[in-house]
Amino acid sequence: MSKFMDATIASAKILYKHIVLPEGEEPRVIAAAFATVKEHIAKITLLGDKTKISETAKSLGITNLSGIEIVDPSSSIKRNAYSKLLYDLRKDKGVSEEEAKSLTLNPLYYGCLMIKSGDADGMVAGSINSTGDVLRPALQIIKSKKGIKTVSSCFVMVLPDSSPYGENSVMIFGDCAVLPNPTADQLVDIAFASVDSALNIGKIKDPKVALLSFSTMGSAKHELVNKVKDALSSLLKLNPKFAVDGELQLDAAIVPEVARLKAPGSLVAGKANVLIFPDLQSGNIGYKLVQRFGSAEAIGPICQGLASPVNDLSRGCNVNDIISVIAITALQTA
Numbered sequence: 001m002s003k004f005m006d007a008t009i010a011s012a013k014i015l016y017k018h019i020v021l022p023e024g025e026e027p028r029v030i031a032a033a034f035a036t037v038k039e040h041i042a043k044i045t046l047l048g049d050k051t052k053i054s055e056t057a058k059s060l061g062i063t064n065l066s067g068i069e070i071v072d073p074s075s076s077i078k079r080n081a082y083s084k085l086l087y088d089l090r091k092d093k094g095v096s097e098e099e100a101k102s103l104t105l106n107p108l109y110y111g112c113l114m115i116k117s118g119d120a121d122g123m124v125a126g127s128i129n130s131t132g133d134v135l136r137p138a139l140q141i142i143k144s145k146k147g148i149k150t151v152s153s154c155f156v157m158v159l160p161d162s163s164p165y166g167e168n169s170v171m172i173f174g175d176c177a178v179l180p181n182p183t184a185d186q187l188v189d190i191a192f193a194s195v196d197s198a199l200n201i202g203k204i205k206d207p208k209v210a211l212l213s214f215s216t217m218g219s220a221k222h223e224l225v226n227k228v229k230d231a232l233s234s235l236l237k238l239n240p241k242f243a244v245d246g247e248l249q250l251d252a253a254i255v256p257e258v259a260r261l262k263a264p265g266s267l268v269a270g271k272a273n274v275l276i277f278p279d280l281q282s283g284n285i286g287y288k289l290v291q292r293f294g295s296a297e298a299i300g301p302i303c304q305g306l307a308s309p310v311n312d313l314s315r316g317c318n319v320n321d322i323i324s325v326i327a328i329t330a331l332q333t334a
Contacts, residue, residue: 004158012041012327017121019326022107024048032322037067045069047107073110082113112141115308122329126313138310148305150189153177154197155287155300172198172274176283177301187231191276193304195242198274200334210253210272211246216262243267
């Protein structure tokens, strides 16, 4: 693991949060849970059939699962309480008591209900489930943070130590994985959520947010530029506790020499460490360009904007990936 992830795991150990893993019968998840508990990174609950989990653990050479809580939703003593909670949360959406009880059998729903009830701090899933399946119960049960209507994502970009960009060679890119074409208001939410990620995960002490565009300070006229301008106007009316500016081209946002020419007097231009992309195409392309051409470590996507953290794994993830996301999820609870 990188120095950044080593530091992240060290911070997670101090917090020692309770993370639920709904895909508890998956071998990679079991191995990650064992390593997480062994290293005292977090308290872990695995959801699934206890016999299957135990047998799979033995096939991996893990003979002792002590310290790991294993809960089968179908036989849990809390199932009735959770189904009542789910019914109360969703009855206005047409969910019946019977449907709510049935949904609690789904580990993804059960895990979110644990969080909503205060029985866990966060959830990590996605090794065998799609992003949509992971986020659906989170959006229905946990919902977004107060003041934020939009759930989005970010990447923590860890640049080479020699890089002149970012704070301590760390930058936050958002949104690069969730919203295809965010509105101006959604860009505002992405900015606030990305600053939270910068502070809690990226350990960026002084977030400087650039709202990116193909225009700098009115150098181009287009409706796409207007969206970014509108986002900045709305954001400034909320009196953010961080520096933000836009619309800025990428070079004006991060290169001091260019900033002096294109955006003189800006408190952000040339020094940005949180980049807000205007749409998913630019965000996805942008982080991959930096990852491949700039030899950066791209950590994510990290879900942001939820009232409590739920993170989605790649289905191609390995054990170390799962451990890393567990540690990041713990930091998001801070």
